Amino acid sequence: MENQYKLNTLRHWYLADYEWKGEKVLLVWGQFYNRPGFYEGMNGHTSIVQSIKINQEEKEYEIQTKNNLYHCSFDSCFFERQDDSPYKLPEYETIKAEYYKPVNTEGVSTNDMILVVADYNDYYFESLIYQNPDGSKGKYSGYPHIGMFTDTFLINGDREPYEYDEESEYIDIRYYVDEGSFEFYSLDTGERNLWIENRGDSTLYIYGCGSEIKLEPGKRVLALKKKYSSV
Template sequence: MDNCKDVLNQDNKRKTMLYYWYMEDVNYLGIEYAILHGIVSGHKRLMDSIFINSSFINSYTVNYDDSELVVRTENTVYHCPLAYCNFDQQDLVKNQIPDYEKIKREYKGRAEKELPTADEGDVLLVISNHNQYYFNSLYYKPNGTYEKVKYFSGPHIGMLQDSFLVRSGEGNIDLRYFPHSQNIDFYTQDTDNKPFYIENIGDITLYCRTFSGLIKLNPGERKEVTKENVEKVSVDLPDGDLYPAVFIPDEE
């Protein structure tokens, strides 16, 4: 498997995006430079969903029409959605970005407020190619309650292969999967017999190998995990570890 490239039906004209991004000053041979950190997608050499450090920044501008910061390095142009700035980190070097305080007032918290929700009693797993391990969020509000359940999520670093866990104390939700290139493979799928939906908020097609079968999710698509929604044609999917290395730099 090519670990530095998505392998299924990719569009070479995709923008290189950076999510949960922030800029930082570094000192190299006595000279101050700015670099960029974040989770990448659409890079011509790097796989979606990995955390990177860019090479030195040449220039950057705020594009208010598209609500993004456009950053240029030696070989790459990064499009950084303003709503996905890591403001807590960026506060440490807030003078780097023009109109930073204005941007922070307008965009901080917007990405969280716009997360998908589900009907009462339904369990919704939200995934994307701009989140590490493809996990974005979980939404579940039990019948007759006012608040959605709180949950724990995080990677389990295995000796042979990593997996990702999503669990809630209330509602007995327990989801565990192996993340691969452009697909996830569930080995635990317990939603306490509640309807289970998965939504893809990324910009590429993702596949989920569920207990019902293979579910294909195009960008922006939500499907219930049922046999009726399983792919009828077999798809050859990679099954190697999504993150074979602990750290992968931006190879520019």
């Protein structure tokens, strides 16, 4: 079957600086496709970026490193990560305004939270979306724990357990990571309904919240119901 991607295509990519030999250099991070020596969808980064050009006809950035020209389409830019980068791509704001598609939070109330996952993220985690009881945006910290036999990912709310009026309000989500799947072993959502949305390109299998969940790309599922939801 013919590969649908151009030679050296990057998807879910972003440009970021990196310290190398005491200097800041630019690398492109993302998923490699049709790249000799790499398996399809492999996460990684390029060598040092030498130049960046816009190809409006192909709707992509053409990013040159020492040995390769990478094709980085506008619509597959990882905009959330690119926003955090100190380096701004040419015409970035204009391109973002046209191609960025944020997570749809219409109807999401203080009773709900959305765990956003994707295969292009390490440990699948992209973000956690929820509101505090007063309607303000909820904050969180997410980080991996590298184990001897298996890796896990931990997500906590922005407050310690003793800072909550009720212990049940505490957010503590933890899961084991496997190839193409993950399994919760702690699922304290602060008494909120847990929705999981797959923003990636491949199906993920989810365990630990009842029956097996087969979550296809672009889909959202109610994984844990605690309260009424209008989503």
